[in-house]
Amino acid sequence: MSVNKTAAGLTLAASLLIGAAAGAQEPGITDKAIKIGIFGPLSGPNMAYGFDVVNAAKMYYDKINKEGGIHGRKIEYVVEDDRCNANDLVAAVKKLVEQENVFMLNGGSCSAAVVAAKDYVVRNKVPYLMLNASGDGALFPPTDYIFGAYSISQYAVGGAMVEFAAKQFGAKNVAYINHDDAYGAWNLEGSKKDAEVNGVKLSVESINPGINDVTAPFLKVRAANPDAILLVTYARPAALLIKKAAEMGFNKPIILSVTGTASLNQLAENVGKDALKNFYTQEVMIDSPGGAKLKPIYDMYKAAYPDLAAKPDHPQTYMPYGIPPAMSLVKALKDAGPNPTREKVLAALKTQDFDSGVMAGRMQFGPQQRAANRSTIFIKYDGTTMAPLPGVFTSRWTYQAK
Amino acid sequence: MAAFAPPPFPDLSIGPDMDLQLALIFLQQGIASGLVSGSVYALLALAIVVIFKTSDVPNFAQGEVFMAAGYVALYLFVFQKMPIWVVLPATLVVAFLAMALFRRFVLDQVAKSAKDLVYLVIATLGLSYVLKGFVRRTGFGDTPRSFPALVPTDSIMIGQASVTMLDLAIFGTAVTVMAAFFWMFNYTKTGRAMRAVGMNPKAAQLVGVDLRRCHMLIWGLSGVISAIAALLISPKILMTADMGSIVMLAFAAAIVGGFSSLPGAVVGGFVIGIVENMVGLFISSRAIVLAPFLAILIVLVLRPQGLFGGKLTIKKV
Numbered sequence: 001m002s003v004n005k006t007a008a009g010l011t012l013a014a015s016l017l018i019g020a021a022a023g024a025q026e027p028g029i030t031d032k033a034i035k036i037g038i039f040g041p042l043s044g045p046n047m048a049y050g051f052d053v054v055n056a057a058k059m060y061y062d063k064i065n066k067e068g069g070i071h072g073r074k075i076e077y078v079v080e081d082d083r084c085n086a087n088d089l090v091a092a093v094k095k096l097v098e099q100e101n102v103f104m105l106n107g108g109s110c111s112a113a114v115v116a117a118k119d120y121v122v123r124n125k126v127p128y129l130m131l132n133a134s135g136d137g138a139l140f141p142p143t144d145y146i147f148g149a150y151s152i153s154q155y156a157v158g159g160a161m162v163e164f165a166a167k168q169f170g171a172k173n174v175a176y177i178n179h180d181d182a183y184g185a186w187n188l189e190g191s192k193k194d195a196e197v198n199g200v201k202l203s204v205e206s207i208n209p210g211i212n213d214v215t216a217p218f219l220k221v222r223a224a225n226p227d228a229i230l231l232v233t234y235a236r237p238a239a240l241l242i243k244k245a246a247e248m249g250f251n252k253p254i255i256l257s258v259t260g261t262a263s264l265n266q267l268a269e270n271v272g273k274d275a276l277k278n279f280y281t282q283e284v285m286i287d288s289p290g291g292a293k294l295k296p297i298y299d300m301y302k303a304a305y306p307d308l309a310a311k312p313d314h315p316q317t318y319m320p321y322g323i324p325p326a327m328s329l330v331k332a333l334k335d336a337g338p339n340p341t342r343e344k345v346l347a348a349l350k351t352q353d354f355d356s357g358v359m360a361g362r363m364q365f366g367p368q369q370r371a372a373n374r375s376t377i378f379i380k381y382d383g384t385t386m387a388p389l390p391g392v393f394t395s396r397w398t399y400q401a402k
Numbered sequence: 403m404a405a406f407a408p409p410p411f412p413d414l415s416i417g418p419d420m421d422l423q424l425a426l427i428f429l430q431q432g433i434a435s436g437l438v439s440g441s442v443y444a445l446l447a448l449a450i451v452v453i454f455k456t457s458d459v460p461n462f463a464q465g466e467v468f469m470a471a472g473y474v475a476l477y478l479f480v481f482q483k484m485p486i487w488v489v490l491p492a493t494l495v496v497a498f499l500a501m502a503l504f505r506r507f508v509l510d511q512v513a514k515s516a517k518d519l520v521y522l523v524i525a526t527l528g529l530s531y532v533l534k535g536f537v538r539r540t541g542f543g544d545t546p547r548s549f550p551a552l553v554p555t556d557s558i559m560i561g562q563a564s565v566t567m568l569d570l571a572i573f574g575t576a577v578t579v580m581a582a583f584f585w586m587f588n589y590t591k592t593g594r595a596m597r598a599v600g601m602n603p604k605a606a607q608l609v610g611v612d613l614r615r616c617h618m619l620i621w622g623l624s625g626v627i628s629a630i631a632a633l634l635i636s637p638k639i640l641m642t643a644d645m646g647s648i649v650m651l652a653f654a655a656a657i658v659g660g661f662s663s664l665p666g667a668v669v670g671g672f673v674i675g676i677v678e679n680m681v682g683l684f685i686s687s688r689a690i691v692l693a694p695f696l697a698i699l700i701v702l703v704l705r706p707q708g709l710f711g712g713k714l715t716i717k718k719v
Contacts, residue, residue, distance in 0.1 A: 044538070045538055045543060045544055045642075045643055045644075047544060048544055048545060180687075180688045205687045206687060206688050207687050207688070207690070208688070208690065208691045210644070210647060210691070211690060211691070212439065212639045212648055212651075213435060213436075213439045213639075213675075213678060213679065213682075213690075215431060215432070215435035215679055215682070216432065216435075216678075216679050216681075216682025216683045216687055216690060217682060217687040217690075219427075219428060219431055219683060220682075220683065220687065223424055223427075223428075235545070235546050236546040236640050236642060239546060239548070239640055240638075240639065240640060243555075243638075247555070247557045247564060247566050248557070248564050249557065249564075262545060263545060266545055266546070266547065269547070269548060270546065270547065270548040270640060271548075272555070
């Protein structure tokens with residue numbers, strides 16, 4: 001009996017010691033693997049914003065694993081569906097951190113949803129790299145743990161559009177239609193700096209994203225007699241405004257933000273080709289979707305997902321956006337050295353600066369900079385062909401602590 | 403009829419010093435566009451009121467019925483490439499049957515097992531979730547789509563307001579449907595039976611009205627009206643699985659007009675359409691979404707029974 005008691009005591013002590021040692025170790029790291037948590041909208045109405053973005057990130061990690069991994073460790077990923085919904089996203093993040101014990105997070109395609117995870121991530125000190133969400137509300141004021149806007153920051157979207165209108169068309173009076181929410185406020189704030197520098201007057205109309213009749217905002221914009229109209233809205237209001245512009249004979253340039261459509265073909269179907277005679281769309285990649293400069297990414301997708309690639313509308317427009325955040329994560333892990341800790345990875349991220357070969361600008365972070373990309377290109381689209389225009393347009397907005 | 407080629411508008415701030423000419427253009431355009439969108443709100447309000455009058459149930463699925471009917475038409479016309487002369491009647495028949503059968507096999511059962519009307523209202527909420535979920539599951543609702551306009555979308559000028567041929571078709575069709583509905587309600591045996599059911603169902607039953615059949619007809623007709631509204635407005639507002647939220651404007655129209663009045667629903671629809679535009683043009687684009695609620699508030703304060711709600715009655719409890 002006493003022997004049994006001694007053995008049990010020794011076993012308990014050993015277990016506690018092992019547990020303590022394991023507790024001291026970084027979560028999600030073993031000698032052979034680094035566990036990361038990926039999340040994005042894999043179902044639901046906003047699936048088009050992230051389903052293939054998640055696929056792109058996965059295929060990049062698979063490629064790294066085939067090449068030997070990072071300092072001998074393979075990347076092991078766990079994927080959760082956040083449905084672009086704040087509650088689902090926070091639940092996914094908690095599950096990945098608390099149940100799956102991931103080392104770091106890489107996810108989110110919708111800005112409003114990712115902002116909801118900010119407090120939890122910062123409180124738990126988990127390195128969090130967004131996928132294609134701009135998530136400006138989570139990026140600024142900067143924290144030590146959240147990095148994003150690999151597609152582009154909303155602060156930068158509007159500013160780059162103003163820059164394009166001023167440089168390309170010599171516009172001095174620009175109509176600017178954005179959403180009447182935080183998302184709209186972010187891009188308008190970014191635009192003001194570029195408008196000031198370029199001597200551009202902005203005539204702003206802020207609309208509800210659910211608006212059905214756009215007559216009033218369009219007529220007011222029309223009355224301001226602008227040299228160009230910038231539409232910084234989601235797909236539906238953007239299409240309604242483009243149709244209304246055609247109905248009202250507006251023939252000056254209409255410039256649509258990157259957030260304004262997930263499919264240019266669908267936009268042409270919705271508004272009709274006649275409405276796209278003087279139409280330009282913003283793109284944050286180095287080329288138009290499917291363009292020659294992005295061919296290696298599309299080839300990689302076809303090899304990784306032959307079944308999906310054979311389906312119509314696949315890969316989805318935003319697919320390549322998944323590559324830069326995955327590259328950033330891999331680079332930070334490499335830079336952190338053979339014995340990575342969360343703090344080492346975070347330190348590496350804060351000085352990260354690389355060219356993804358996918359996005360229009362470099363992925364650059366800094367002491368106060370948590371938005372990786374601030375540059376865009378513009379494409380002339382006539383309803384049939386996409387013609388990328390020369391030049392990269394970058395917003396001047398930088399975060400200023402208040 | 404010349405294409406819309408507005409003069410170079412003066413650069414004026416919108417405010418007290420607004421140029422009179424510009425204000426007149428805004429006024430004309432606001433009324434013209436408000437009548438077009440208002441005609442669709444009016445149709446949906448009519449569908450809501452006709453059910454409420456005869457069943458005492460506000461149908462909270464009316465917006466989703468409208469949305470689902472639009473997707474049925476889209477599926478048949480765009481994805482199945484069926485001819486429009488098949489698509490239009492097929493959509494109306496599907497909407498009629500779906501609503502009539504919902505009344506017969508869901509609401510009648512709910513009414514049998516639970517006497518309280520609130521359970522019927524909950525059942526309509528259930529229908530709204532089912533329809534929205536179904537459309538989302540099909541995948542067609544993932545991206546905004548346009549149901550092809552069946553008439554040209556060229557613009558013409560009426561006074562200083564620009565409207566499209568499609569706008570005129572929407573307005574004309576909506577008014578014709580409403581007129582046909584009033585004619586049926588007032589001058590046909592079936593319509594009179596429906597009115598009798600609305601006034602006193604027990605008395606109507608005593609004089610030989612088949613209540614079950616009448617309710618099925620009414621719910622079916624409300625589905626047809628919603629489907630017509632969807633076919634009319636879908637080329638203009640773009641289709642998404644959330645497009646049924648437009649029903650809030652129809653409820654606003656019904657409240658403004660008087661929830662028990664069919665003509666009130668129609669007038670309320672036009673009022674909401676015009677108020678939306680006027681608020682957007684003369685106050686702020688941000689305030690457009692508040693306009694219907696503002697209209698409801700004003701009407702409830704000044705005339706709680708609505709513009710055509712008749713004499714205000716107070717029930718003793």
